[in-house]
Amino acid sequence: MLHTMRWFGPQDPVSLFDIRQAGCAGVVTALHQLAVGEVWPVSEIRARQQVVEAANATHAPLHWAVVESLPVHETIKKGLPAREQYIANYQASLRNLAACGIRTVCYNFMPVLDWSRTNLSYEMPDGSRALRFVWQDFAVFDLCILQRPGAAADYEEAVAEAARQQFAAMSADEIAGLTNTVLLGLPGSEEAFALAGFQKLLDEYAAIDAATLRANLHYFIQQVAPVAQELGVNLCIHPDDPPYPLLGLPRVVSTADDLAALFAACNVPANGLTFCTGSLGVRADNDLAAIAQQFGFRIHFIHLRATKREENPRNFHEADHLAGDADMYAVVRELVLEEQRRAANGEGVTAIPMRPDHGHQMLDDLQNKTYPGYSAIGRLRGLAELRGLEYGIRRGLAAEAPPTRRVAQLHA
Template structure:
């Protein structure tokens, strides 16, 4: 597979020179400085691509072109934002960039409640705590319908938690949820979030699916003409938050999206951590079932806690994701593509732990996107991929998969 690295542009504390030293050959990035809804000009795409190539790397994947909120909520006149998105796709294809990862999460992008959850080994992980989300929802945001989304036990637990928190802890929790994480294109305030939520009061899952179908109908012709593969990222966490509908959370959702168009331009980002949070998602089987329509891979593992509604980022080869099984399915697909002249499958290590000098005071480090944590993850994943490839080559695909199923 093609080994890539998420880079947030010239202001990222990790430089292109450092990325090249990690062993990655491709860069995953976007023009984050361009406001949502505006077309990315060809000259700006070309300039960013040139800077990446001058560092000895390739701009392999765009992550992401933000989908304007009017599209997701189905506002009248959203066609102009769809047309602008499609034009950016055309411009990317003109510049030789052929894979775009995007998401369709309403209002909030990927969400965590703790950016420095201490693990027993002293590293810091990203964490999502269902109780802390309830604290924010019920006691900070004060959402009108929030009571209906939590059981009596959940509400009592959140009340106890809120009463025990200091104001600084409440402020830190709110900032974590509202301010956006690396890769989020916009941040919110409590007031702006309330206003955004009101836009979705009449938008349920069925309406969200209609809006996604409208979006795909508007952008897929441009992607096909530009030879660009679109790869939708799953919801993170893969369930409704703050009463908002989410429609990219399960294998069933993925099947529905792919059924909207058989075009090769209509594909998936397989994020093993996002899908893996749900015990009803068999991520290995999803990798096998959707193999030919997977255009991009985020390899990360999550560890469910308690009843499974809370989780934290686990080491890449541990946690609830069977990374050996996932890698076996992806290597099999990569070998099939190689035999038929298909495109390589780009993957990147996602959400590394914060460790070593990335923990030092004054050290600028984006939570989840630190240098050393992802370097560790990439090294482990490259080694796993090499071992799986050797197994397939020496034993044969059918026999290797059969022996693995027997041993499990």
């Protein structure tokens, strides 16, 4: 695999030298300074590449390996007539990225919120801090802080009543903290959505059910994936995080069936997957190793992290990378076999970009200001563990008989 880390740009407290010293060859970044829906100009793309590669002549080289993310405008997700212009802008951005030699582009199709947690500093048994999602806490926000119309129907009565009691005992600071955590914007942003006006954003999806959102996703990919295919760019959708509906909003990239439907909607190799074991692993009905095997030829980017489901299965926290509910050995083995299949079939570049997704805030980073989930030391630990696992699997496979050649079949 091509080992990478996410970098949020020059303002990121984790430096490019930190990423080099972690053992990475690739950087995962984006032009966060540009508004969603704008065309990414070649000049801005090359400027970011120059920053990433500035020290390459004197130090271990880095390159911009993956765009994460090229965001999809809400107009496209809602299927409004103006989506045609935003789709044209997206196609133009892909052309400009290809002109600069960037060939892997991650995106997601989650309405309004990119990802959701209720605690950004959950204390683990070793004293490190992790991201956590608690269904009852989310109900507190939805029922008592936002007071979304019709929200009560989305929660079990016992959860709703417990949420109301919890809210009654919360301080103003606790309420503000939960609100800001739930409304946190895109990863890398320190700004949350404003509570005032947030309900309006939800209301704009009132007539959009899962079938409609899925149709809008399929329409989008049918317009952009053929362009990406011509350009030699791989698009890779990130699964929903968490992989179930929230705030009355549908989510349609949560299961193997969702993925199969998306790939069938536009049957070209460029229409691919960001295989995130953390997001998909929140659901007990997602067999991660089986998904890696079934869709291996569509995996263009890998996020390896392990989430741990709690007593209420809708509750989860970010576990250590080799712990949690993900069978990381089985997953990484399937990914290594997929890379070997690509090499055996002469498919050119066979190393799939991988980053250790999220990481605990630990050691010196407990005193440092970092983006939630993106501290340096926690991700360094995760990458070290994952690299060791990958190394052991490759040595073990080399000692076995040559693996059966697996032929990728595009889903009709």
